Amino acid sequence: MKQRWLRSTVRDLQLYYVPDISSSPLRMDTNTNPLGENPSCREALEDCKTIGLEQYPSTYGDALRRELASLYGADMDEIVVGNGSDEILDIIFKTFMEPGGNVVMAYPSYSLHGWFGQINGGGSVQVDLEEGYQLDVDGMLKAKGDLVILCTPNNPTSNTFAKEDVLRLVEESDRPVVVDEAYGEFARPGSSFIPLVDKYPNLIVTRTFSKAYALAGLRVGYSIANKDLTLAMQKVKVPYSLNKVSEHVAVKAVRDQDFVRRTVDIVNGERKRLEDGLSALGLYVYPSEANFIMFRCPKDSAELVGRLAAKGVLIRDFGKKRLLENCARTTIGTREQNDLLLDRMAEVIREWR
Numbered sequence: 527m528k529q530r531w532l533r534s535t536v537r538d539l540q541l542y543y544v545p546d547i548s549s550s551p552l553r554m555d556t557n558t559n560p561l562g563e564n565p566s567c568r569e570a571l572e573d574c575k576t577i578g579l580e581q582y583p584s585t586y587g588d589a590l591r592r593e594l595a596s597l598y599g600a601d602m603d604e605i606v607v608g609n610g611s612d613e614i615l616d617i618i619f620k621t622f623m624e625p626g627g628n629v630v631m632a633y634p635s636y637s638l639h640g641w642f643g644q645i646n647g648g649g650s651v652q653v654d655l656e657e658g659y660q661l662d663v664d665g666m667l668k669a670k671g672d673l674v675i676l677c678t679p680n681n682p683t684s685n686t687f688a689k690e691d692v693l694r695l696v697e698e699s700d701r702p703v704v705v706d707e708a709y710g711e712f713a714r715p716g717s718s719f720i721p722l723v724d725k726y727p728n729l730i731v732t733r734t735f736s737k738a739y740a741l742a743g744l745r746v747g748y749s750i751a752n753k754d755l756t757l758a759m760q761k762v763k764v765p766y767s768l769n770k771v772s773e774h775v776a777v778k779a780v781r782d783q784d785f786v787r788r789t790v791d792i793v794n795g796e797r798k799r800l801e802d803g804l805s806a807l808g809l810y811v812y813p814s815e816a817n818f819i820m821f822r823c824p825k826d827s828a829e830l831v832g833r834l835a836a837k838g839v840l841i842r843d844f845g846k847k848r849l850l851e852n853c854a855r856t857t858i859g860t861r862e863q864n865d866l867l868l869d870r871m872a873e874v875i876r877e878w879r
């Protein structure tokens with residue numbers, strides 16, 4: 527293939543994270559739900575035999591939009607549902623970023639935020655986080671771009687951003703501000719920006735079923751924003767992109783908030799124990815409000831992650847990235863999973879000295 531056949535904006539792209547999982551039965555690398563499959567799945571998938579798979583799903587996923595609207599006390603016309611929150615982010619970029627334009631994003635953060643800019647024919651202006659991985663609000667306000675995006679809790683640093691900083695960014699920006707809350711369920715109560723979408727004409731919040739709902743394999747995500755922003759996004763979305771099976775299971779999962787609460791309780795209950803265990807091994811642990819923890823290794827984090835993978839536990843290395851030197855990230859698991867992680871990590875560190 528000739529390079530010039532490729533659109534100029536995508537010539538230097540690399541494949542996304544494709545880990546070798548063959549020797550690591552315990553996956554703590556993608557911040558998914560440690561409790562296993564969502565209990566709504568079994569029954570809901572049984573129903574799928576009779577939901578008419580020969581027909582298209584509803585064009586904009588109305589059943590799930592209705593269910594989420596009732597969960598949040600919102601209007602269904604304030605909600606877009608799609609194939610993972612990654613699709614929702616893609617829609618947002620397609621709707622609000624001019625070709626050749628830019629997204630203003632925090633760095634370090636979710637790498638796909640910049641990637642969505644690039645694949646949509648634009649770019650990103652990355653504004654470094656400050657001390658304690660907090661937002662440089664003035665820097666982001668000054669940066670030129672068609673929209674602003676951040677995630678809180680932030681991936682991979684695991685902290686939340688100060689609420690007043692995000693609010694100032696929203697209030698002082700004359701452009702859409704996207705608050706990606708993929709890990710919002712795990713953060714301190716009252717920290718979500720969803721209740722503010724009617725107050726701010728430029729605020730869009732995104733969420734996912736991949737984490738607290740344990741449905742990463744089904745690919746379901748959503749946004750909440752005022753009706754004008756939402757309608758503009760619906761016009762851009764690929765019609766029917768949320769398939770009938772995923773929508774049906776997600777509706778049932780929304781009705782089972784007990785499972786979400788149980789997940790959050792277990793993860794939040796385990797966080798301190800895992801943080802203490804990692805610190806006791808000589809690792810520097812950063813504060814977390816998510817279902818994962820970032821820590822800094824005294825030596826090469828890639829080697830630690832590689833040695834741990836060989837012992838059956840996969841976590842994710844970020845150590846080659848600027849501002850994340852020798853940092854790695856682990857999902858917070860169940861007590862048994864965390865104990866196994868700590869045991870194996872202790873072995874690695876002993877053998878490594």
Ligand SMILES: Cc1ncc(COP(=O)(O)O)c(C=O)c1O
Nearest residue numbers: 610611612636677708734736747
């Ligand atoms: C910050 C953030 N946003 C969005 C996503 C994408 O989630 P989904 O599985 O809903 O596409 C992730 C996935 O890890 C994430 O970390």
